[in-house]
Amino acid sequence: MVFNSLDFVVFIIPVFLLYWLIFSKSSVYQNFFLLLVSLFFYAWADWRFLILLVASTLINFYLGLKIHRTPEDRKKNIFLYIGLIFNIGLLLYFKYFNFFYEGFFEILNVFGAESSYSTLEILLPLGISFFTFQTLGYLTDVYNEEIDPSENLLEFSIFITFFPKILSGPIERAASFIPQIQEKRNLSYSVSVDGLRQILWGLFAKIVIAENCAIIVNPIFNNYENEPGSTLLVGAFFYAIQLYADFSGYSNMAIGVSKLFGIQLMRNFSTPFFSTNISDFWRKWHISLTTWMMDYVFTPLSFTLRRHQKKGLIFSIITTFVLVGFWHGANWTFVVYGLLHGIYFIPLVFSGKMNSSEIVAKGKLLPSIKEVFKMISLFLLIMLTDVFFRVDNVAMGLDYLKRVFSLSIINFPSIIIASTTIITIILIGFFILIEWCNREKKHDFEIHNYNIYLRWGFYIFIFSLILFFGKSSETFIYFQF
Structure with a gap:
């Protein structure tokens, strides 16, 4: 039941009406209803792992209480380690077991111990990377006494299972999420309308921009050996978009749907392609994952290695981003993706600009030539690195990039003159223009300050683009993670 499906429309309308008309008497009623709806939503997506989700919720709720209530440090540590082993163990088994299993036998074959093996048919539970990171962060925060554990199982269950974020995030923090559901929510017209506005923009991005790009990208990557470097460069551009x-x-x-129920999720993207350096990019790209990795991996690791100064800082950054890459999937391509991003930070470390972050052309209509150059250079770097995100293996990624930089790059890419490509480029231009105009706002389509006629003009225009150029899709790229 993806957000851009008729099934979801049929699902969300009665849920919204029941939530505000029948279950709005108290926070308990609201939370109980949201829990039932969330479990139903997850079961609809993949009922086979509903028991796993429930078990993870119960175990982590209990461990949070034990960590908080245990006075002895030794026993407190034991409960934390149990939680870490349980949650990381889930990820290792369901997501990475075959990766390490195959790697073990490949090492044996390298050393001459020929061994035959077959991979296990392990199904990947939907959303496991997202809800597992939430529980890991929760237990760590409780252990560090940064938050008190939730003593209400119903509220904690909503924190883990809330249906807008369960499949692909954002990765929420208990400190910001749980207080919102402890109080009764009241229907706000302005918040609900803003949620609908954000849903509309997300729908446009998905089924108009992403799906039209996919029509161009898929044939190029599937047949890259027979394409000139210029066409492969075009394919990399459209895949990044x-x-x-x-x-x-x-x-x-997800954020827009959540607003319909009076709950604010954290922003996950903040116009990242308008960044001028790699550090700024990662402050704006998949923000919930980046901040999680910074808080729970980079910060403690860099603190431990602080005596090594810049070498320790570089090691901490690269390790963090290798894990960022590996979080995405059990494939060496994601490791390479993360490694490259970590390496891109090295010049910033030596220049002392790693923490620099700014809104490009703040308060201005247009960026400077220097800012344009920096944005384009960074985008090209990100675009080429994204090739490893798309290909099946590292050898394929290296071969793809090798062909990009071959002499055939001077050939004119015939795909550019195709009508589908031209229309998609125009649509991307509109998409980028709207995001540029909203780069200083709370989300990419915040137009509530516009007059009513202009607002409705935008709504009708975007709806028309969805109607005429939208493509059907059954899934999202990040569902696989």
Whole structure:
């Protein structure tokens, strides 16, 4: 039941009406209803792992209480380690077991111990990377006494299972999420309308931008050996846009749907392609994952290695981003993706600009030539690195990039003159223009300050684009993670 499906429309309308008309008497009623709806939503997506989700919720709720209530440090540590082993163990088994299993036998074969093996048919539970990181962060925060544990199982269950974010995030923090559901929510017209506005923009990004890009991208990557470097460069460009539009579209819809129920999720994207350096990019790209990794991996690791100064800082950054890459999937391509991003930070470390972050052309209509150059250079770097996000293996990624930089790059890419490509480029231009105009606002389509005629003009225009150029899709790229 994806957000851009008729099934979801049929689902969300009665849920919204029941929530505000029948279950709005108290926070308990609201939370109980949201829990039932969330479990139903997850079961609809993949009922086979509903028991796993429930078990994870109960176990982590209990462990949070034990960590908080245990006075002895030794026993407190034991409960934390149990939680870490349980949650990381879930990820290792369901997501990475075959990766390490195959790697073990490949090492044996390298050393001459020929062994035959077959991979296990392990199904990947939907959303496991997202809800597992939430529980890991929760237990760590409780252990560090940054938050008190939830003593209400119903509220904690909503924190884990809330249906807009369960499949692909954002990765929420208990400190910001749980207080919102402890109080009765009241229907706000302005918040609900803003949620619908964000859903509309997310829908446009997904089924118009991402899906039209996919029509161009898929044939190029599937037949890259027979394409000139210029066409492969075009394919990399459209894939970078597809990846961003697909995931930011999902995030905007998830945040918008959540607003309909009076709950604010954290922003997950903040116009990242308008960044001028790699550090700024990662402050704006998949923000919930980046901040999680910074808080729970980079900060403690860099603190431990602080005596090594810049070398320790570089090691901490690269390790963090290798894990960011590996979080995405059990494939060496994601490791390479993360490694490259970590390496891109090295010049910033030596220049002392790693923490620099700014809104490009703040308060201005247009950026400077220097800012344009920096944005384009960074986008090209990100675009080429994204190739490893798309290909099946590292050898394929290296071969793809090798062909990009071959002499055939001077050939004119015939795909550019195709009508589908031209229309998609125009649509991307409109998409980028709207995001540029909203780069200083709370989300990418915040137009509530416009007069009513202009607002409705935008709504009708975007709805028309969805109607005429939208493509059907059954899933989102990040569902696989």
